[in-house]
Every structure is written in C-alpha cells, then in structure tokens.
Amino acid sequence: MTNKTILLNKRPVGKPQLSDFKFISTEIEELIKGEVLLKTTYVSVDPYLRGRMSDAKSYVPPFELNKPITSGIVAEVVESKNKEFKKGDYVSGMLAWKEYQKSNGEGLLKIDASKAPLSTYLGVLGMTGLTAYLGLTEIGKPKRGETIVISGAAGAVGSIVGQIAKNLGCKVIGIAGTDDKVTMLKSSLRFDAAINYNTTKNMAEAIKEVAPNGVDIYFDNVGGPISDAVLFNINKFARIIICGAISIYNNTELPQSISVQPFLVKNSALMQGFIVSNYAEKFPEAIQQLSKWLAAGKITYAETVVQGFDKIPQTFLDLFDGKNSGKMLIKI
Template sequence: MNKVILLNKRPVGKPTADDFKFIEEETPVTQEGQVLLKTLYVSVDPYLRGRMSSAKSYTPPFELNKPIQSGIIAEVIESKNPNFKVGDFVSAIMGWKELQVSDGKNLLRVDGSAAPLSVYLGILGMTGLTAYLGLTEIGKPKAGETLVVSGAAGAVGSVVGQIGKILGCRVIGLAGSDEKTTMLTSKFGYDAAINYKTTTDVQAAIANAAPNGVDIYFDNVGGSISDAVLANVNQLARVPVCGAISVYNETEVPMGPRIQTTLVKNSILMQGFVVSNYVAKFPEAIKQLTSWLQEGKLTYTETIVNGFDHIPQAFLDLFEGKNEGKMIVKI
C-alpha cells in the first residue's frame, strides 16, 4: 500500500495536525510513457499555508481531500518512458505520496553525484532562485550599500545575506534566537545580527547596526519587524517583499503603521514577487549559484526531519521558527 497525505480541512488561523489526513491507497501502476517515482525528500515551505486557504492567490488553492503538493526529490524505480531510466533522480512539484506515477513532462533530472540531493530543494532549487532573483532583480544591490534581511536564518534569508556579501553590501540579519544570530555572523558572514525576540527596541537596534541607513530590505516576515526596518530606510531604497510569515495565520487583517508616507518621502520601490515571475532567468541564476557554491562562496544549512509521517509536523514547525535554513523531510 501507498501512504498519501491529504488536505483534510482548511485551517482557521495557525494550521494544526487535524488539517491533514493520512490515507493508504493501492500502489500505482505505470502505463506506457510513464515512470514510477519513489519519494526521497519533501520540501515544506511557508507559502504552502496560502494554498491551504480558499482565498484567491497567485497559484490555485489545494483541493480538500486531495494530496498536498510541494517540491520533491524522487528516484525513478520503474520506467516505461524512454527519457528516463531506473535510478535517475528527479525534482518536481508533486504530491505528498510515498510512490507516484508521472508522464515525465514536468520532471527535472538532478545529479546526485554533483551535490547532495537535498540541495536541489534548497540553495540550488527554488530557495536559491528566490533569494538570487528577488535580490538582484528588485533589490539591485550595489557595493557599499546596506542590506537588511528579515527571517535571515531561514531558507531564503540565509542565502540572500550571503549573496549580498558577495556583491559588496554590508548585511544585517534579523532572527528569533541567539543561536540563529550567532550562526548568521559566524557561518553566513552577516556583518551584524539582531535577535528581535529579546531586543526591546528593534527600530533603534537597526539604526545602531546601520548608521548609514538601509538601502535594501529583503522582507520575509512582514508585521512589526518590517515596520521597524522601514523606519530606517534611505532615499531610493528598494524593498523586495518575498513573504509575510508573521501574518500568514492571522484571522483578521493586521493593522500597523501606514507606510505610504514613508514610501513617498523616500522614493522607495517596494515590490512583491514570486520566483516564477523570473522563470526565463532560471538557467543563468542556477549557473551562478552553482558556481558560487563550488567556489566555496556560498554555504547552506538544512533542518532534516526523518520520516514520511512527520511531513505535517515539519510544516507546522516552520511557524514556530524551529528550522535553521531549509526545512526538508527525508523519507
């Protein structure tokens, strides 16, 4: 039998284990042109919370009583498709299933000998692409500028900071524990890091760490942390808005400082994005990220959770900040 995880009900506020349902189904049978895939690694990401809601967004919501989907690395264990052979490793957006069939059209073959397979869900996958393209296409960093990153110890944030340093910026990170802030400066090369949970005045702490003001703010969290950063931005600052994990589970529209006067007064560019906006630039971005990784200019951290049955809890743990870097479930 084949284990599958379905969306049981739509969350109200913060998701819970009851929002997921485990079932078993017959092991799928391949037809001509198909491959049978065995799931090896599953990516869990904050954006999945949006797809659990029925609200209109940039991608369709998950259907109730249907498998949840995310980035997956799988092994081809049976092939009736001439483009793939048994033993190939592939990456795609697929269902939370132990085994599944595919016609091969959306599968990207990955090289398990060139890098650990999990990396293709992280720094050489959507995580790295999001960091690189959001920062370079919207942030447009210049040497000598100051970059602030919220959610800096997370999957995307930890990469953004490193790219900022490679491109000559002073980089300041915001994270939620002393362990994470230490990691930002010792492992990822951040110039300064602020624990927003223990800092009584985050706005003042940012001002102290960025005496010349903030030129780029890569926003992963939204909420009061972003209010504090925006109070320190310079003229012509750029703000790529990647996510807003601090407010994803709110049941009412949160109220904060009105930012329009700040945007106008400082001629700020503030732009939300999803990585698929830049799909045409994926090849060159992956080439650059791979080069930096091979040269030792980029490093990464993963939080690996073991076991198919633990996928929902790994997802829930994202909202408690229990991950360092990319959260991945190894099956």
C-alpha cells in the same frame, strides 16, 4: 504494496493543526507506456503552502479538500516505461505528498547527485536559491558598499540572500528569532551583524545602531512590526523586496500596521512584491551563478532535516514556530 498519501482534511483557521491533514493508504497502480514510478526521497515544506490551504484567491490555485498536498520533492525513478527516464535517475518537481507516485514525466527535472547533494536541488539550487538570487538582483539591484537588512534571515531564503549580498559587496544585517540563529548568521554565514527580535525591545533603534548609515535594501520575509521598524531606517531610493509575510499568514483578522506611503514618498523608495516564476526566463543563468558560488565555497547552506514520511505535517507546522535553521526538509 501499500502507499501512504497525505491529504488536506480541512482548511486551517488560524495556525494549521495536525487534524487539518489526513493519512490514507492506497495500492500502487501499474505503469502504462510513457509513465515512471517515483519513490519520494526528500520533501520540502515552505511557508507559502499555508496560503494554498485557504480558498482565498492567490497566485496559485488552492489545494483541494481530500486531495493530496503538493510541494517541491526530490524522487528516485524506481521503474520506467518512459524513454526519457531510466531506473536509478533522480528528479525534482512539484509532486504529491506520497511515498510512491506515477508520473508521465511532465514537469520533472533530472538532477545530478554527483554534482551536489540531492537536498540542494530543493534549496540553494532549487526554488529557494532562485527566489533569493532573483528577488535580490532583479528588484534590490545591490551595489557594492550598500547596506541590506534581511528579516527571517536564518530561514531558507534569507540565509541565501545574505550570502549573495556579501558576495556582491554589501554590508549585511540579519534579523532572526534566537541567539543561536544570530550566532550562526554572524559566524558560518558571514553576516556583518544580526539582531534577535525576541530579545530586542526597540527594533527601530536596534537597526539604527547596526546600520548607522541607513538601509538601502530590505529583503522582507516576515511582514508585521519587524518590517515597520525597518521603514524608519530606509535611505533615499531604498528598495524594499516583499518575498513573504510569515508573521501574518495565520492571522484570522486584518493586521494593524503603519502606513507605508509616507516612508516611500519621503525617500523616493521602491516597494515591490514578487513570485519567483516572474523571472522564469532567468532561471538558467541564476542556477549557473549559484552553482559557481556553491562550488567555490562562497555560499554555504543550512538545512533542518527531519526523518520519516509520517513527520511531514508536524514539520510543516514547526516552520511557524521558527524551529528551522535554513531549509526545512523531510528525508524519507
């Protein structure tokens, strides 16, 4: 039986292209004792993967050329010679972009399809939900009645952050790129207000209009001019959480931006970047809380699901054109 694999063909310059990826077919190897054979079910594509396609120093090693790309994956155990796993189990982990792959079981987490849909283990109950919950609570430290602004609010992390903040009693304002996303934020996701940055000429004024008492917390997923506009509205002791900067990931030159220091000094504000693994010891309690909210209907989740292994590269590229609402996934 042949097995498709997606390799990094060359390092992108600027926005990634389909030619940066390469499909190959290989034979599936025989299992040895201690191994399992996994069949990919869902593949997660996320903006941070763009950074790993470059060879610049970062918090995770870059992908190697002509080697498989890896990301969060849910897979089914279809054959097992490992006593910890049996045929029919579902697992999640950082796995290769392959239709089938062997594993010795390290790094695999058994997941329960009877408790929540499989896709949620890559989204609200996976790294996406953990990033939202821990970034907000550990750095943002929200208090009831405070105002939070979230950029990339209709994306995977942003859409969860807003709902958590509502559950904690905050006024929630989202920034997104289409009228449909703005409508979704205010209706199904319970945001108090939302702004379409593509149809707004003066973002700083638009934020001031919906946040007349200022901004206490800013959860930043995008960087760039949108984040500059938020700075003009921050309150004293504001907390600015830097989760991502998708607006500048594909830049080939250093972006022009305002100096943040005067805003931070004047307002005694905190700006802190993070990666979710900083808070690994808090994962269990975070998943427990997210699961409770999910079961109680206090968190809903949006997904954009594309069908077919061959669609993985294009679906990744579509992230940078904002074609996703919520978590972007490929179902195999």
